[in-house]
Amino acid sequence: MNLTLVGILFVAAALVATGLLAAAWRRDALAALAGVPLAAAGAGLASVGAARFGSTIREPAAGQEAAVLVMLVALGIGLLGVAVAGPLRGPSVERPAAGAPPRARARGRRRR
Amino acid sequence: MDALTSVLFYALAAVALSGALGVALLPAGSLRALAFVLVAAGAAGMYAVLAAGFAAVVALVVLLASGLLLAPLPAAGPSTASSGRAGQVGAVACAALFAVLAYAAYRGGLFHGTYAAGDFGLFNAAAMGRLLFGRDALATEAAGALLLLALVTGGARWAGWAVTARRRR
Numbered sequence: 001m002n003l004t005l006v007g008i009l010f011v012a013a014a015l016v017a018t019g020l021l022a023a024a025w026r027r028d029a030l031a032a033l034a035g036v037p038l039a040a041a042g043a044g045l046a047s048v049g050a051a052r053f054g055s056t057i058r059e060p061a062a063g064q065e066a067a068v069l070v071m072l073v074a075l076g077i078g079l080l081g082v083a084v085a086g087p088l089r090g091p092s093v094e095r096p097a098a099g100a101p102p103r104a105r106a107r108g109r110r111r112r
Numbered sequence: 113m114d115a116l117t118s119v120l121f122y123a124l125a126a127v128a129l130s131g132a133l134g135v136a137l138l139p140a141g142s143l144r145a146l147a148f149v150l151v152a153a154g155a156a157g158m159y160a161v162l163a164a165g166f167a168a169v170v171a172l173v174v175l176l177a178s179g180l181l182l183a184p185l186p187a188a189g190p191s192t193a194s195s196g197r198a199g200q201v202g203a204v205a206c207a208a209l210f211a212v213l214a215y216a217a218y219r220g221g222l223f224h225g226t227y228a229a230g231d232f233g234l235f236n237a238a239a240m241g242r243l244l245f246g247r248d249a250l251a252t253e254a255a256g257a258l259l260l261l262a263l264v265t266g267g268a269r270w271a272g273w274a275v276t277a278r279r280r281r
Contacts, residue, residue, distance in 0.1 A: 003117060008121075011122075011125040011158070013209075015155075017209050018206070019132065031182075034182045037151075038136075041175065044159070044167060051162075052163060059243070061236050064167045065240060068244065069251055073255055074178070078178050079263065079266060
């Protein structure tokens with residue numbers, strides 16, 4: 001068994017597709033954000049594989065640099081998404097407790 | 113590459129892909145956090161096998177941070193998982209995308225210009241620094257600005273929420 005660029009690109013494609021699956025499968029936007037780092041890891045793997053097997057001697061680390069930048073941007077998108085639409089919405093969206101009276105439950109449902 | 117490296121790479125790929133499927137399909141909570149840890153370990157291991165130690169460390173930090181940030185969100189409940197028609201169409205589209213990418217990887221004519229992994233070191237930090245802060249400094253600054261903006265936004269929202277909560281008390 002030999003490791004080739006085609007094998008690496010297969011794994012990278014699977015990671016990217018799984019990241020998009022995570023984004024498509026979830027109804028909640030915050031849960032869908034979890035697909036971004038997965039897709040970024042796949043894209044970075046493709047870049048690193050290209051740098052390992054197909055690079056020129058002029059800039060051999062360019063693919064690794066692209067992987068680092070893609071991962072940093074993925075972290076930034078995740079942070080920004082949680083900061084903008086995260087759970088820090090204040091007390092108005094807190095769910096009522098399980099034993100709360102029905103009126104409080106209905107209020108909580110309306111707020112959500 | 114020798115057979116042992118190849119076996120190690122494919123084993124790490126299996127770990128990463130199983131973790132990625134867990135992130136995609138498991139409900140929020142500790143299981144999803146464990147799936148994030150699997151993805152981080154698998155992806156960083158694959159990068160390290162490909163002699164990209166610097167990228168491996170960055171991927172490990174980013175994926176673990178993403179797991180800490182996103183695994184518990186949203187709170188576990190019936191509305192988190194999508195099993196409707198839109199989700200199924202999205203899953204089929206992802207499978208089609210994987211098929212297209214795999215076909216492109218298999219049929220693509222790629223120039224083979226290999227270099228030895230040990231020639232530049234595992235971390236290759238000097239070359240990475242030259243690229244990140246020299247040739248592509250603008251891209252690094254843009255990524256840093258995005259991270260700073262995200263941190264400032266999160267801090268401002270948290271501060272606003274804390275002030276509102278104190279006033280209501």
